[in-house]
Amino acid sequence: MATRVDPTLLKEMKKYGAVGVEKCFNCGNCTAICPLTSDEYAFPRNMIRMVQIGNTEKLTQSLDPWLCYYCGDCSATCPKGAEPGETMMAARRWLTAKYDISGHGARLYTSSKATWKAIVGYALIPLILLVIFHVSRTLGLHNYGDIVTDRVDINAFAPTMWVWAIVLIDFTLLGGRLLRNVINMFQLTMGTKSGKETIPLSVYIAELKTLLTHAFTQKRWLDCGEDRSRWIKHLFLVTGYGTMLVLIVGLLWWFQTDEIYPIYHPQRWLGYYAAIVLLYTSGEALIGRIQKKGEALKFSHHSDWLFPAFLFVGTLTGILLHAFRYAGWAWPTYIIYTIHAMILIAMLDTEVGIGKWTHMLYRPLAVYFQAVKVRAEEYNKKTAAALAAAN
Amino acid sequence: MMEKLLNTLKIDALVVGGGIAGMQSALDLADQGYQVAMVEKEASIGGKMIALSKVFPTLDCCSCITTPKMSAVAHHENIHLFTYCEVQSVEENTNGFKTTVLQKPRYLDADACTGCRMCEYVCPIDLRNPFDLNMGATRAVRVPFSTAVPQIAVLDMENCILCGKCEKACPVGCIDFSQQPKLFTLQTDTIILATGFETTKRDAKKEYGAGELHNVIDGLMMERLLAPTGPYGRIIRPGDGKEPDSIAYVQCAGSRDKTLGVEYCSRVCCMYAIKQAMLISGSLPLADITIYYMDIRAFGKGYEQFFQNARAMGVEFVRGKVAKITQDDHQNPVVRFESTDNGSKVSERTHDLVVLSTGMLPSYDTKPVYRIPAGDDGFVYVPEPNSAPCVTDREGIFVTGAAAGPMDIVDSIVMAGAAAMESAAYMSEKQDQAEIHEQAEESEMEVAHV
Ligand SMILES: Cc1cc2nc3c(=O)[nH]c(=O)nc-3n(C[C@H](O)[C@H](O)[C@H](O)COP(=O)(O)OP(=O)(O)OC[C@H]3O[C@@H](n4cnc5c(N)ncnc54)[C@H](O)[C@@H]3O)c2cc1C
Ligand code: SF4
Ligand code: SF4
Ligand code: SF4
Ligand code: SF4
Numbered sequence: 001m002a003t004r005v006d007p008t009l010l011k012e013m014k015k016y017g018a019v020g021v022e023k024c025f026n027c028g029n030c031t032a033i034c035p036l037t038s039d040e041y042a043f044p045r046n047m048i049r050m051v052q053i054g055n056t057e058k059l060t061q062s063l064d065p066w067l068c069y070y071c072g073d074c075s076a077t078c079p080k081g082a083e084p085g086e087t088m089m090a091a092r093r094w095l096t097a098k099y100d101i102s103g104h105g106a107r108l109y110t111s112s113k114a115t116w117k118a119i120v121g122y123a124l125i126p127l128i129l130l131v132i133f134h135v136s137r138t139l140g141l142h143n144y145g146d147i148v149t150d151r152v153d154i155n156a157f158a159p160t161m162w163v164w165a166i167v168l169i170d171f172t173l174l175g176g177r178l179l180r181n182v183i184n185m186f187q188l189t190m191g192t193k194s195g196k197e198t199i200p201l202s203v204y205i206a207e208l209k210t211l212l213t214h215a216f217t218q219k220r221w222l223d224c225g226e227d228r229s230r231w232i233k234h235l236f237l238v239t240g241y242g243t244m245l246v247l248i249v250g251l252l253w254w255f256q257t258d259e260i261y262p263i264y265h266p267q268r269w270l271g272y273y274a275a276i277v278l279l280y281t282s283g284e285a286l287i288g289r290i291q292k293k294g295e296a297l298k299f300s301h302h303s304d305w306l307f308p309a310f311l312f313v314g315t316l317t318g319i320l321l322h323a324f325r326y327a328g329w330a331w332p333t334y335i336i337y338t339i340h341a342m343i344l345i346a347m348l349d350t351e352v353g354i355g356k357w358t359h360m361l362y363r364p365l366a367v368y369f370q371a372v373k374v375r376a377e378e379y380n381k382k383t384a385a386a387l388a389a390a391n
Numbered sequence: 392m393m394e395k396l397l398n399t400l401k402i403d404a405l406v407v408g409g410g411i412a413g414m415q416s417a418l419d420l421a422d423q424g425y426q427v428a429m430v431e432k433e434a435s436i437g438g439k440m441i442a443l444s445k446v447f448p449t450l451d452c453c454s455c456i457t458t459p460k461m462s463a464v465a466h467h468e469n470i471h472l473f474t475y476c477e478v479q480s481v482e483e484n485t486n487g488f489k490t491t492v493l494q495k496p497r498y499l500d501a502d503a504c505t506g507c508r509m510c511e512y513v514c515p516i517d518l519r520n521p522f523d524l525n526m527g528a529t530r531a532v533r534v535p536f537s538t539a540v541p542q543i544a545v546l547d548m549e550n551c552i553l554c555g556k557c558e559k560a561c562p563v564g565c566i567d568f569s570q571q572p573k574l575f576t577l578q579t580d581t582i583i584l585a586t587g588f589e590t591t592k593r594d595a596k597k598e599y600g601a602g603e604l605h606n607v608i609d610g611l612m613m614e615r616l617l618a619p620t621g622p623y624g625r626i627i628r629p630g631d632g633k634e635p636d637s638i639a640y641v642q643c644a645g646s647r648d649k650t651l652g653v654e655y656c657s658r659v660c661c662m663y664a665i666k667q668a669m670l671i672s673g674s675l676p677l678a679d680i681t682i683y684y685m686d687i688r689a690f691g692k693g694y695e696q697f698f699q700n701a702r703a704m705g706v707e708f709v710r711g712k713v714a715k716i717t718q719d720d721h722q723n724p725v726v727r728f729e730s731t732d733n734g735s736k737v738s739e740r741t742h743d744l745v746v747l748s749t750g751m752l753p754s755y756d757t758k759p760v761y762r763i764p765a766g767d768d769g770f771v772y773v774p775e776p777n778s779a780p781c782v783t784d785r786e787g788i789f790v791t792g793a794a795a796g797p798m799d800i801v802d803s804i805v806m807a808g809a810a811a812m813e814s815a816a817y818m819s820e821k822q823d824q825a826e827i828h829e830q831a832e833e834s835e836m837e838v839a840h841v
Binding site for chain 1: 598643647648649650685711712713714715727728729730731735736737
């Protein structure tokens with residue numbers, strides 16, 4: 001099959017954060033030093049090569065970027081300073097945008113202005129909804145949502161069930177988008193769109209175990225570089241984030257109450273646990289990026305700031321909300337509630353397009369697809385051998 | 392003798408460094424009748440070249456080329472050799488440069504020593520031999536190496552236990568434990584810097600074992616193993632004395648590597664690796680030799696053919712930068728690399744001996760003494776490298792050989808001739824100007840008389 005050369009690929013990749021690609025003289029040091037490279041999937045040199053020669057097609061089909069956890073060993077030892085690790089990172093951003101049919105991801109990744117616009121747009125949704133809600137109340141269209149000012153009554157200001165309904169709707173829409181992206185990823189990388197022969201379903205089923213373990217543990221990361229603390233911190237973050245997600249999306253009616261529970265009540269300590277974890281991990285990530293600590297944080301694309309920044313201010317406003325509620329300050333509580341909601345919605349909606357959410361899905365899927373491919377290859381070899389023997 | 396000489400003789404040029412480049416410049420000037428002083432920091436001249444086995448691409452014996460040059464320098468009536476000396480300071484005056492030189496103590500009377508080595512034979516202190524890059528053994532008092540010029544012993548006070556055996560053994564009674572360093576001055580018209588180069592330290596790269604792996608050596612060590620005067624007289628691994636069956640070369644193990652801060656190509660390491668591979672095939676015909684490279688730089692006359700010959704002889708060339716060297720339980724080095732010339736495959740291969748093709752680094756900073764800055768690569772700065780490669784930015788001071796940047800022997804010799812020419816031209820121009828000045832003064836005087 002002929003290969004199409006796309007001379008604009010390198011330029012495009014730079015918008016996604018690639019640096020130093022031209023410097024690479026293809027010595028292979030990076031691939032040989034990479035702790036995660038394998039016989040079947042030897043990266044990152046091949047990815048840099050594809051960017052250099054403009055092989056968009058192959059890059060689109062590639063799973064390799066997802067198999068890298070950015071330990072940075074390759075960048076640290078590259079004799080040319082060609083920053084191969086950052087090219088892998090840029091390829092992940094680029095693929096995320098490629099999988100997103102809507103083009104939304106591509107817009108946000110390639111322009112910080114568009115990203116700001118999107119953030120403001122998303123953040124306005126809860127504000128506008130609240131305004132509509134209260135204006136329609138004053139117009140007498142409904143009788144929910146009195147604003148109580150002599151004590152804090154959040155559920156009067158923003159009734160839980162209504163808020164929950166909106167969160168669930170948003171979630172469903174986002175989930176739909178994600179699913180569409182995943183299907184697209186599957187089609188691009190597993191042959192249906194790349195024109196290769198299809199792999200029997202039995203192979204997919206046989207490797208399901210791989211998908212589950214990697215989805216829950218991200219354990220490949222453990223082999224990536226000498227610093228295992230990154231994986232532990234990440235796991236820690238996932239527990240905090242997961243807890244918050246369950247509390248807000250799954251159990252909002254239980255979490256957003258006006259009644260103040262005693263300290264040993266799970267509603268309180270679960271919230272505290274999540275808040276501490278999120279504040280610590282996001283704060284550390286932000287400081288690391290500001291100080292350009294280590295290979296993986298040396299370069300920061302504008303999209304890299306979003307998740308830690310959102311998490312940090314989101315958690316901070318959450319803590320303030322909790323404090324004001326305790327203090328019994330009605331108006332400050334309502335205002336910070338609104339801001340908190342604005343931040344959380346903006347975070348969810350942007351993250352689904354271009355952030356950690358996608359990584360969370362694409363990484364284990366890529367490991368899974370890779371395992372499937374390897375198994376299919378073995379399977380094909382065996383059947384070919386059996387056929388040859390029969391003949 | 393020295394005092395007498397310095398008081399009576401006018402010296403024209405000072406050559407700093409007695410490697411092949413410095414020797415050639417000195418000889419070229421001396422043959423034209425100039426009086427030349429050569430200051431060498433080691434106890435013998437010869438530089439790196441005298442330690443090499445054979446030279447590419449002709450495979451001529453290195454000693455056979457260098458030793459005659461060394462004696463020619465030592466015996467030339469117009470060359471005055473000062474070994475074991477270092478330049479302390481340089482002052483500019485109306486007559487040129489006034490250089491203060493420190494004579495380091497050899498702890499023996501250099502004029503009396505006959506180089507009989509009786510002291511060396513009786514000395515009870517065995518040391519690793521620095522000339523053999525710490526592979527063989529030597530003594531605390533010694534003639535630096537068999538073909539050293541001058542053949543004068545030097546006593547290593549740091550390791551001496553003052554047992555006095557050498558003093559008793561010396562037939563001319565020249566040992567002098569109380570010798571002190573001495574300063575002397577030289578007045579010259581020009582200076583030629585030929586201070587040469589250093590090689591990358593074996594422990595420079597963490598990924599290559601940081602110098603801790605027993606059977607990973609560098610190019611210069613292999614030169615000594617191959618040299619007829621080498622420490623063992625044959626090729627064995629320094630780790631355990633085993634004769635290696637499989638030898639690998641890791642190219643660019645000190646150059647073209649940003650992580651080491653050396654981005655330039657050292658220009659000689661591809662060629663010396665190929666040369667050594669050929670020589671090894673001669674002495675160990677059954678050994679497998681592999682060269683891991685990024686590109687082979689064989690640019691000189693006959694070099695490409697030399698490379699092709701090595702290929703034809705069965706030396707294996709693998710394109711891929713070695714990323715890591717470790718060792719197995721038997722101290723065999725294991726190299727990890729991606730072979731990049733057919734597809735992409737990461738492999739690990741075990742060899743008996745690995746040679747790092749270490750690069751050429753600047754050896755001497757000319758800034759403090761000569762006020763000549765270093766260029767971006769750390770070698771002596773030359774403002775017009777294309778049109779005047781020997782001319783530094785300080786008038787009257789020239790540079791030659793590997794002091795100016797990585798180069799092989801052929802280029803060093805060519806550049807040495809050029810530096811000699813430049814300094815001769817400078818001196819004669821100065822002479823002409825002085826004459827014109829004199830004439831002008833005379834005619835002025837005549838006018839005054841009239
Ligand atoms: C392993 C190896 C193999 C090689 N094989 C070959 C080959 O086969 N063919 C080839 O063409 N080239 C070869 N080369 C390159 C060759 O060694 C150099 O081109 C050559 O030695 C350069 O000569 P030089 O006189 O400029 O420097 P050097 O040989 O380094 O001489 C410099 C001299 O100056 C002295 N000196 C330094 N600083 C001072 C100071 N401050 N004061 C006084 N004296 C000082 C030093 O002691 C030394 O004697 C090889 C190099 C290496 C490392
Ligand atoms: S990115 Fe660096 S290490 Fe990797 S092949 Fe290119 S130059 Fe070599
Ligand atoms: S960052 Fe680490 S895991 Fe990713 S390609 Fe480089 S060496 Fe491999
Ligand atoms: S005095 Fe020093 S140099 Fe002389 S023989 Fe004794 S140890 Fe060796
Ligand atoms: S001469 Fe060869 S081994 Fe030496 S730095 Fe240049 S390319 Fe590398």
